[in-house]
Amino acid sequence: MEEKHQRRVRYKGTHPRNYKEKYKELQPEKYGETVQKVMQKGGTPAGMHISICVKEILDFLEIKPGQKGLDATLGYGGHSSKMLECLTAEKVEGSHLYALDIDPIEIVKTTERLRAKGYGADVLTILKMNFADIDQVAAQAGKFDFILADLGVSSMQIDNPDRGFSYKTEGPLDLRLNPEKGISAAERLKKVDQEELTGMLIENADEPYAAEIAKAVVTTLKRGGVIETTTQLRNVIEETLAFIPAAERKEAVKKSCQRTFQALRIDVNNEYEVLYAFLEKLPNVLAPGGRVAILTFHSGEDRLVKKSFQRLYKEGIYSDICKDVIRPSAEECIRNSRAKSTKMRWAIRGE
Ligand SMILES: C[S@@+](CC[C@H](N)C(=O)[O-])C[C@H]1O[C@@H](n2cnc3c(N)ncnc32)[C@H](O)[C@@H]1O
Secondary structure: OOOOOOOOOOOOOOOOOOHHHOOOOOOOOOOHHHHHHHHHOOOOOOOOOOOOOHHHHHHHHOOOOOOEEEEOOOOOOHHHHHHHHHHOOOOOOOOEEEEEEOOOOHHHHHHHHHHHOOOOOOOEEEEEOOHHHHHHHHHHHOOEEEEEEEOOOOHHHHHOHHHOOOOOOOOEOOOOOOOOOOOOHHHHHHHOOHHHHHHHHHHHHOOOOHHHHHHHHHHHHHOOOOOOEHHHHHHHHHHHHHHOOHHHHHHHHHHHHHHHHHHHHHHHOOHHHHHHHHHHHHHHHEEEEEEEEEEEOOHHHHHHHHHHHHHHHHOOOEEEEOOOOEOOOHHHHHHOHHHOOOEEEEEEEOO
């Protein structure tokens, strides 16, 4: 049977709200002007990710042609592109960037984008791998002169409602960086008991209403209610916080939704476990004098990085670490509101 032609969803006026209506932003090669307009207003165009602290990272990493580096979190490939520009500024044998990501959906698009920019297999190797396995990459590639990890999720992942990362848009409650592995957040909620869920909300996101939200979720599911979508979870949170005075409720619900989604995302992706494994393996995959920079987006991640760098510095394994956390400039935060919570830390491997 002939397939019925589907009309493309029309761009609604000048302010499209729905992800699928933003087809112009999703094709930056074709609609460059639209993309520029969104960026000028401090927004991130749909399907794109604006790299954070690029200057601070490049200033610290001091990348030179002939070096071997690793981008542990490829994402849109923004940082990788900049690192490749430094590596290929002169033609020197051995210049190579390895880049990892666990997202099977975005990695394909980013690979295409970087290959189209002219970065072939001679200078760039992209691997669908968890950065917890950096030792396996180093076993093949050798030790690295520089490493970058820009943790968390990309804007492409947050903005795509099919991935379920945002409480703001309706979609399946999934939240997996690799939807081909593990279980979705909706499945996870069916398995946890009230105590475990309370602990998860406190440990992963410092949620002040953890006990109330956990009780409501578990009771809803026990009574045959369904929490399969982002909106269904948001509704449960909203109902739970109905006791908050009206004037403060909207903001409180927003914050609790953000924290609850963050806690679930950390849980279904084992984010603390993989970060811990990465930090433990780092010294063995860095060449003497090798440099590592890490961007984090919440206090739990930053604490792990800080503790690991401080301990390994005291043990003499790192020859230097940043004394204070580095923050994106105020100007960068205006240009890119998603940079606001970023913290950068660095370390240098002893000789
Ligand atoms: C903030 S984005 C990186 C953006 C990138 N620096 C850029 O400039 O486009 C984080 C990326 O790391 C990936 N990621 C998160 N945890 C990972 C892990 N354990 N192993 C590999 N990739 C991971 C996510 O899938 C996402 O694409």
